[in-house]
Amino acid sequence: MIGYLIGKAGSLLRSLGGIVNNKDFSDELLIPDDDYHKLRSRYYSYKDLLLKNNELLNTLAVIEEEIENKTITVLALKSYLARIFSTSFSFIQSLNDMTDDRYMFLFSVLEHIKENTMAILEDEPMQQACNFVMPIEKVTAKDIKDTGGKAANLGELLNVLNLPTPRGFSIMVSGYKEFMSVNGLNRKIESLLAPLSMDSYEEIDLASEEIERLIMSSSVPAQIEEQILSEAAKIGNNKRFSVRSSAVGEDGKSSFAGQFKSILNVPVESLTDAYKQVVASKYGKTALYYRLAKNIMDRDIPMAVLVLEMVNARSAGVLYTLNPGSPDKDEAILSSIWGQGRYAVDGTIPPDVYILDRKTDGTIINRIITNKSVELVLDESSSVKEVPVPEDFRKRPAVSEDEIETLYDFGCIIEKHFETPQDIEWAIDEKGRVVILQARSLHAKRVFSPANPRTPRQAAASAKKVIIAEGETASRGVASGPVYFIDRFYHIAEFPKGAVAVAKSSSNDYVRLMSLASALVIETGSRTSHLATVAREFGIPMVINVRDLRDKLKGVNTVTVDADSGRIYDGRTIEVNTTIAAENAVSDEYLQSASVIKTAMRNITHLNLATISEADVSADDISTVHDIIRFVHEISVKEMFRIGKLTESGSSAQELVSARIPLRFYVIDLDGGVIDEAKFLKRLSIEHISSMPFRALWRGMIQEGVRWSGPVAIDMGGLASVMMRSFVSTGVTEEGGKVYVIITDSYINLSVKLAYHYSIIDSFCGESYINNYINFRFNGGGAGVDGRGRRALFIKEVTEAFGFKADIKGDLVIATLNGASKEETEEKLEMLGRLLGCSRQLDMAISTMEAKDWYVKAFLEGNYSFTM
Template sequence: LRRFHYYLSLLEANNAMLLIIADLEDKAAGNRPFDLDSLRTSLSELRAYLLILGESLLELGGDRYRAFPERGEAILRQLELALPSSVPNTSEVLIVELGRVQELDPALIGAKNARLATLRWTLGLPVPDGFAVTSAAFRLFLEHCGVSRELDSLQALLQKESLEELLAAGAALRTRILASPLPSILEDALLRHHDLLVARTGRNGVALRSSALGEDSLLSFAGQYETYLNVTRADLLDRYRAVLASAFSPRVLTYLHRHELSVGQSAMAVGCYAMVEAWSSGVVYTRDPLDPEREVLVVTAAFGLGPSVVAGTVDADTYVLSRDEFEVLETRVAEKVRRLEPVATGGVAEEAVPDTQQRQAVLGPEVLRKLGGMALTVERHFGCPQDLEWAIDVRGALLVLQTRELRTLARPTKLPTIDPALAAVVLVEGATVASPGFAAGPVRRMLPGGILPSGAEGVIVLDHPILDRPDMLRRAAALILEHGSVASHFATLAREYRVPMLIGGRGLEHLVEGREVTVDAYRGQVHEGLHLASDCGRQAPSEKILSDEKVLLLRRLLRLVAPLHLINPNEEGFTIANCETLHDLTRFAHQRAVQEVFQTMNQNRDRESANLSLRTDLPLEVELLYLDRPLTKSRRRRSIGPEELDSVPMTALWGGIAREGWPSAVHPVGFRGLKSEVGRTKSGTKQARRFSEKSYAVLSRDFLFISLHMGYHFTSIEARCTQLETLNYIRLQYKDGGSTFERRARRIALLAEILRRQGYECTTKADFLDAALTVVPFEQCRNLLHVLGRLSILTKQLDMALSSDAVARWYRDDILRKLEVRA
């Protein structure tokens, strides 16, 4: 009984997790609004219930399930890295060595630092040595500056439409930060850890990289914060202050204002890493961001340090690799005339690339294969496409500098049609598409000093990316750059803002100020004349970007939550190590808990009730555990028939199952059969192979708990049926299936409507159902259980057939007629 108690506890937690998962799927489908706080609450609840699963499994099965909590924690940690922190961590830890970062909250050290630590310590990939200066240090410094009132004012100004006051307040705050000394405790710690890093690596220069709490999570913040390379000890404190001050720069404040974010999203942690003397560097996209269905990786590479590539200030080589064998499918070698190099006295500077190298490919096939393998390892770990920055040092060692989730845009199944008359007048062709779409408007050329003509809006043409003009993306119908990279931060922002963008091409000299043009940022062309509305190229109105990003974020989170990979418990791969999602963990825990309860009871040969199975002609194995059977010395396993069950609720339920018999495949009009639908579910007959998963029933004279497995869905039914109606109840949980999410959801809706007509209170979330009925008279309770048995058979495999709402209504009415259930 004690073990059964733990089993019931696990089952309750399991059902609660399934309900939360179904709720998240419902929100991701766009059926209900939500905010980030609700996602954080759901994640917290999942963590709590997962803890119960782990504790219960350990009680039931001992140390063989010791890895279960660890696997759950690993998945939860990935989820936390993807979800923006709501507030800074309250820890007082100021600095953490990279070797310990993996153990800490991303709200303390920022997601960028946490991911880099994961690459090093979990995946064993080469990353630079270093440490994290925490958000607690940032908070301490701001308190030391005495700027709490200014921060409150800044937050209030973020809610206003006008940017002028906001940017003025930000400028005043930056001035205070840059002029204020660090608290002595922070200054001493920062210098001490810097000296230890230099002693370990033998390199005097360090890289200071922002790792803000909101960075690379809901939105990318690509290129918004400052990064400083080859920083000497003498400049360390000033450069650290400058990174902190960048949290209140015009481009960051404009970004926060545009996306309705809070100042807390800019709470700043900073990474301090050993400087990499890069021979070459670049970016790997593990998917093509403009066509993510292609099975390719896209590699961008240039000589020298990486910021020249992500800043888009130099032209870079591009390589397209297959994802399976890393075969080089496309190579575009750019003319690389400049590179970024460290300066002996500190800092970096551009220098000319030798003439003999300017048209030379940066990377060869062997390095590309190694880089591709490394990038896909990172993608598999985080469960989504990656935007990974890398470098090869002067000794030939390949290192990962950082990684973030890659934002991709689905390629249209059909490109918009171009009028033949328009297509004949091509001003620019052969351009590289950095952000897709169509747009039209007058050409506005950037003037020296990053100045646009007053009030100008239209197709903005500039030499190279300029991140210090945060209003440019708002004013641009499209962007055309003479130089740059698809992997630049500017290109990332253009895709995020849904602004069409082209790089390079032949005929750019035709784009003179004021000329009216149409930009085709699918085919890499610019045409004469206004042939489209000025805003047609944007894939989503700018005011919807944040809402869209929230839904996309939730869908990304669900990759680690909802998919079910563990199907057959008898396969060798049904292990904790193969649990890729929280749903996998619930599946594993539920299946193994049931087996532990019954296996332990079966090992007790003095208990007849532990050696019973139900004798039936149906291809369904049901093992029985009686809570009220007397002890016996029998060691022989035996089966009993339905007439020997001696359990009121079980007899009633099984009577309904037996009455309907085992179903064949469901074939409504126009339906091509189950085999064509999923290719894995077979209908059963009297001679059919029994399902590999057993069903289990714990019962007594008036109690029943049954875990009923019928292929790809499971049903758990708990009931008590006595002469005292106040003690009687029936509870049902129903989840999963073998068809698509939409069809499974239709089956749940069908079941809920049928059960509600019988008096059940039903809670449905996507493809999960929880139904309960209490205070039921004895005869009614028996009858309802009989009907429930029939219903379980009548709806088996039904999700495969529910191709539309009309089909679902037909089956609902047919089942109601068979069951003789009325409203």
Template sequence: MFITELFKHWTFRAFAPGTLLRTKYNAFKELLRLDERCLEHIADLEEIHYGREQADWTRVVWLTEELGRDIRSLIEQLQLMSPVKYMDLQDYATKLNFYVRMGVSVEEPHIEPPFVFTLPEAQDMLEAAGGKAANLARISSEKDINLLPARVISAHAYHYFVEVNDLREELDKRLSAISLADAATLDELAHEMQQLILQADMPDPIANEIEIAALELGKNGIKLAVRSSAVAEDGAASFAGQYSSVLDVTANNIIQAWKEVVASKYTPRAIAYRIMNGLADTETPMAVLIMPMVDAVCSGVAFSTAPAEHAAHLDEPAVAVYATSGIGEKLVSGSVTAQTTFISKAEKPRIIEKAAQSVVPAPTLKRIAAQAQQLETFFGEPQDVEWVVDHRSRIFIVQSRPVPHSRRPQQTECPAHDLQALDTNKECASMGIGSGKVRVVANCQDITELPHGTILVTRGLGPVLTRVIHRLNGVIAERGSAASHFASVAREFNVPVLCGVEDACTRYTNDQLITVDGTTGSVFDGVLPECHQENIKPQQGVIPRLGKVLPRIARLTLLDPSSESFAPEYCKSLHDLVRFVHEKGVEEMFSLVDKSSRGLSGSRKLQTHLPLSMYVLNLDKGLFHSAAGKKEVEQSDIASVPMWALWFGLSSELVTWHDALPHFDWEHFDKVSAGIISKDSPLLASYAIISDNYMHAMLRFGYHFSVVDCMCGDKDRQNYIRFRFMGGGGKSHQRTLRLDFIERILSKNNFAIERKGDMLNARHGMEEEHIIQQRLALLGLLLAKTRMLDMRLEETSDLDALEKEFFKDLGSLTY
């Protein structure tokens, strides 16, 4: 292939230079398209790493794969332009891409048997047993701790099921399209993935083992409970309430129940929680527990160390026991209010507080507390224990997991204020303080999207609330308790939660501004500025391992094209490679033709009164015949419609330009840049590649550059403008302010704006030719007026006067 392309290249060069130039031009256009795609992929990965976009790890892998493919294609276009110079460039790309792929890949799934085993057997297969079963397996030999007979369906069975049904590709395709900011798409894709699981066939090797286990546990018609035990569940990330349990299952229906539990791995709330914890789908395979149902008199949750939300008023350490009659599903789902008892952790425990009509006798409460403390000692940290008591007063432990820790800085004391109290002394399910606008959603199942910084008012604390936890500043609920699964998740994210607030859904109204104090159980009318963040940014570094590999992807070290180190062997990242290929592509276009200029005119310097070094490369009818034979062209020689329109705004008399090319102190600039960029560097040159109705222009102003790519002709459907602005010499907040100003101007002129880091992308869709001309003139004026603007801006308030002045000048332009 290479020899063929090389032969064609030299044949065209010798006998048909025009054909070669057109080939180069087409390759360059494709190179520019691929360059944009590569930068978009890099920017998307940065958005995910810094928490500005919350996406599945599968999307990270997909983006790196797409980036690798596009870079290979990018290099191929450069090699079409010059087959000899860049023969080894693909080798450098392969090496860097290898490091990136190693950094984002996850362990291959295990699919070997056994697929079903007992809790004692699970002690030798803790990873395959999943979090819930693994913890029960660890305590299965503890004295005085009663466990139900159970079987574990291994996480390997889940992987085997997915593999046999060829589901991984279908699941990954949907997972890679998920963003937590798009609730509607999340719901749609989650439903599709659940259906994939429910409609797939159960392989016979797994089905046989599961059915045998169900028949053994379900003798004499005993109903079964089928519970989730995913890998990573009940660990550092609790996954409290994210997965489903199926109760009262007959042995004949065990396969369907297993599928339902596995499908719950793909509910919107479970996907959202996993993404917020930076875990890949294949890292959280679903193991399942099968155990007999208990004819429960009462059940509930015990915290071996009472949570701070409830223990603040106690004078001594205590165990907190939350109870309800019957099975505890309503308690942990947050739909009922628990009976709460505090039992001292002294050598001779005593009941400190107890409900007046407790569903649990005092001796049983003390036994539950003793077992909770025993589990805390066994695991070496406070435990969240689920228990059930049967009609023979036997206590069974059905779950034990570490009490989740808050992963955000916690503000527990409310600043001094004079706000009026609306509610006081309510039950605190999660500590913290938050202010914001109220959104009343009586049925939490109806929640889809909420603005960042919302104070949610609802009836119960259903686990579905987890999917919007990153958008909440607080929750007020009429029912629920600290024992609910959502309360556990809220404590992880330090979101204040009050429950038992009577008639909250009718007393509070949408858009009402309030402050929730999760330490004292109070609600105040109005906001505290230090607690009011309308646009909470998720914690940076949501996916820590992406941070480890990101330098290989995004760090730009190839800065100066004139340096000897601007070479493939010095590329330390994929971004470096993209930068190298782009600069060399431009370099190839500026050396397209030989001295005879056959087939296409060469690049020529544009004479201009502006202190700007500008070169023009005419591809096809971009210059008038008056330019023939000239070494340098004038503005009057430009026939290219888009180039003329852009230059019209850029060179307007409304803009004051200084005489020197650099518009700032070069001596100071050299010190700041440590000599990386010199005054004579080609990096400072701007260029425009033009035809009669096409332009690709790059304008360089020191530390920042702008790219304008457009089609402007009589075919409206082909017309467009794409604009990119990136970089700057000011401080971070100054560069942000300049981008804010540019976004203001463009968004009011029908440009679609997208910002990622220091990069602003703007797109203007198809429009009539004269409208596109006006927009290009606007861009030219905007570029002229925003040069060095980042060095002067300090406050957001500066932008209003600048905007008013700009539109006044724009109105003075005569097209």
């Protein structure tokens, strides 16, 4: 969290160092003692605001590019807008935190823009509000926007295909909207969701708990409750029911597998309470992570609920009409357990598995019969309970071959009807009657590597050695990363991006890892589990059923997971950057919706505010998201210039001086960056600095050979037929030489102006490599465009040689490094210290590309004074 709070945005000191007309504000930098905490608070709010500013502009650029390329769809635009509106809310909040809530009116402006934009993108209206319940006997696929995907698909099976399903009814989207509206929940929930982002673990958990409390403490409107009880009575007041989610959008391209609650064995008198539990599960912790990872807006998944007569299952399981682990082999896969089917989809126990040959009408070509020691059965009081499976049934197949044949035939009928492979949940009751409980499209994708003609398995084989060879494929693909064992829940919150998650069993909590993990390896699991479904949906390789997993990976740092073959290799191979093919291209969808998209975007990207004067701008002048971005950013910059004028009295920033470096450092210590004995000194020496990143940078700046004044010589004789030597005076001039530094014990934000160029270094350097990063920016210069460009290339190539990711935009170089150890981060900061001293006015000295190559080579060889 520290790294997030301090390190992810641009520098406050970039503003103080001369954003406006290159003015130098150093003499005005006063830090009033009584307002120190206010300064810190403003600083952190400004940092967060700049981060949100960049996120918004980047998202707008992506949307505009997709519109230009004619590849965007309404659904994709809604996902982008979910991110934009959520980020804009936090963006505005940061400005109000800086200004004592002077700009609260912007929230109303944003809400107005959001309502207008989403109204343009809305689909046709739902059914009349008085109809809250629909019996399953009347539901078909055309009702999907009223009943959600699960109910619509099940109704299609019953009413069009005449397949056996339980009796039941849908509590429709109209009921959900009525429930939320009558209880005043929409605004409350929206305000809790708006600030959330993927990396705000604690905030997501707290928001989830509060929303669930709000829903469970609300009352189901009388008219809805009457219709629920009336439909239930038609089935039987003495019956028990399962109450399951059927949100709009669920079981489609985004499966939401395992994210929402199903309440089993519910008596009639508890149906309304179970209904609220399912609605509340829309805001469960893992469901919120899932939605954030896929940028799905809350309003796009209204929660319909499916109520079905409870099946007293002897056996249950899942049928995949196409094996997602081997989609090219033309196989189906069926899993089965004793009792209720929950354990078959959540991975609690390994099910029996049958591989069926689609080319020969479902012939069994392989079977794995497991030891099924426990089962879930209906409890007489309510819900379900776990009981031991009788000893002589534990290793028996939970289904007969005749039942497998029936299930396969049903699967073929369903697949043919929906024209896509299916993920089917089924049960067999105590009388041997097969019942279909659910059917949805199966996420079975092909893996390919456009940059590498070799297969993923061949690529993985170039790793050092096979550690595990007997794993099963749950989700295809190949990936490498450091091994990370998950033994406790808190390990999920600490999971490092790009690691391979290793766990004993499947858990829906691991949905939190889908935007972080490169691969999943599970000791006990099922290819038909909800976790496997979500992994395939996100394109995350997943291997299951690996015995003694921890022992086999003990002491192994990095692995390559080849989920195609079920093998895990020691080490990393750079040739496994496989990608997952999109399931289906949306043909002509852009052309069909282009007018709607362009109309909606007028509320987003158009800029009405050509100039901004705080006194002249009112809420009526701000009518687009782009207007909000422009207004908030400029007002925030003006606020930061007021820091030194919080009070007329105060102590100036501490000045650091050194005979080794002819620069004036103005130091602001926010937390532990200066030793206690020196906190009230006007002037500091480096011995007073306890900030580890600052000390590392300083070591580089005073490295032998690094010269901060004197001439720079160039000798091109070894590079071309023409020899020349030029000298450029590069001392620190009266036009620059001032450095502004904000530090803590583990953080530095440094802004330096030398003559005509500016450098910014922003870094966190602590014990946990997960939080460590360096952001380096360099731009400007006194030479012409070509000279500045050649120096930019010099800096780019040097930083890349030290492991940075570097990009150039004009004469601006942006170099980043993430996830290094404390020691490595310090080493890179030392290098940047040397680079600051060595790169001064090289824009005038580097006259050709050959000269640039020579300077790069000299620096990397330690020739920091660039002598021949």
